[in-house]
Amino acid sequence: MALYRDHGVVLRTSKLGETDRIITFLTRENGKVRAVAKGVRRPGSKFGARLEPTSNVALQLYRGRNLDIVTQAETLDTNRSLREDYALLTHAISMLEAVDQVAQERESDPVMYRMLEGALRTLSSEKSLIISVAFLWKLLSHEGFHPVLTSCARCELEFGDAVEPTTFDFGEGGALCSSCAAGGGRRISADAIVVISALVDARVRAVIDQPPSTEVLLEVEHLGVGALEHHSERRLRSAALY
Amino acid sequence: MQTLIDELGRLPGIGPKSAQRIAYYLLKSPAEDANRLAGSITEAKARVTWCQRCFSIAEGELCAYCQDDRRDSTSLCVVEEPRDIVAIERTHEFNGRYHVLQGAISPIEGIGPEQLRVKELLRRVESEEVKEVILATNPNIEGEATAMYLGRLLTPLGIKVTRLASGLPVGGDLEYADEVTLGRAFEGRREVEA
Ligand SMILES: [Zn+2]
Ligand SMILES: [Zn+2]
Secondary structure, three states: OOEEEEEEEEEEEEEEOOOEEEEEEEEOOOEEEEEEEOOOOOOOOOOOOOOOOOOEEEEEEEOOOOOEEEEEEEEEEOOHHHHHOHHHHHHHHHHHHHHHHHOOEOOOOHHHHHHHHHHHHHHHHHOOHHHHHHHHHHHHHHOOOOOEOOEOOOOOOEOOOOOOEEEEEOOOOEEEEOOHHHHOOEEOOHHHHHHHHHHHOOOHHHHHHOOOOHHHHHHHHHHHHHHHHHHHOOOOHHHHHO | OHHHHHHHHOOOOOOHHHHHHHHHHHHHOOHHHHHHHHHHHHHHHHHOEEOOOOOOEEOOOOOHHHHOOOOEEEEEEEEOOHHHHHHHHHHOOOOEEEEEOOOOOEHHHOEOHHHOOHHHHHHHHHHOOOOEEEEOOOOOHHHHHHHHHHHHHHHHHOOEEEEOOOOOOOOOOHHHOOHHHHHHHHHOOEEOOO
């Protein structure tokens, strides 16, 4: 079975030779797949704009030893409006980059595919950066990282009036109280804890309906990027462009 | 031999098999042919630099387009690479000046505006008599990100900022667009909203 079909979101592309590109997909059934799209940089290529990052496509691929070959691609969703706004686009690309870093090649992960495909579609229609921030935290959850937010991640004292969350420590995997925070970590506000709890708890809609201040959203985003970089042990390069 | 194959393999668009084929070809060809090639690489590298004004390829301080007084200094066409200029010149639709960014914004590669000739573009817009900036970046995601970024930066300066019409095949490279299509995209360019 050298030919196979799947659905996939284009994560990234890189030039190959004069007119080809290597396309990295997150597919529904086959995990991360790298495949050559021949002639795609020529105007009038049969692939047209279908193989650009953020697009979701129905694919036919030819299984190769190292790289596969794209033989057909039909658009399911271009998420076009993401390409018309600089902030939406850079955030969408961060989502793609994060997935590229954590997804395994040829290891089926239909849940991750659904999360990404859904988040891109929602980001495109809602045009709210909360969606991309939520995606980072949900991706971390999916990877098995569940931040400890209701008690100190080191001494396990419950947060309350007497014990306040002070910093977020990626190594400890959660918020630290003021006495444990002496060792460092990034400052975290009580508001940010509320937002992160809601996001990892799948209450994104509630956060969109009652959005946090820009300052808090940025804090939650920076912490998400930091946690992801800690988890993948790689820099999220696109995050530098927000 | 392996060193030669490795060096050739690092060139854009040349895979290991082509590198091997070229290396064997060079070894089989007469010594003077190989020397001429080596010489022309050394000479080009020594003589060709970036134009100090538009950052295209130049053999002196300024490129041929920047030196040419007959070109219209009020309209400035922004492209990613010098080879895009060649494609635009073929259309005969444009008689202004160019500005080469030397790349495009690519978030996933971590290439931001500060790695491109954006500061230099702003300085030109402020100091030269530019009335219109035409954004002729590639119709792919990096080119679009770049055009959006520059649009936001330039429209508040009170000049006309336009983007090539969407008739160009999206996903393709500008350098491969035929002159008729590219000419039409030039003619039908649209003003970028602030
Ligand atoms: Zn503690
Ligand atoms: Zn010049």
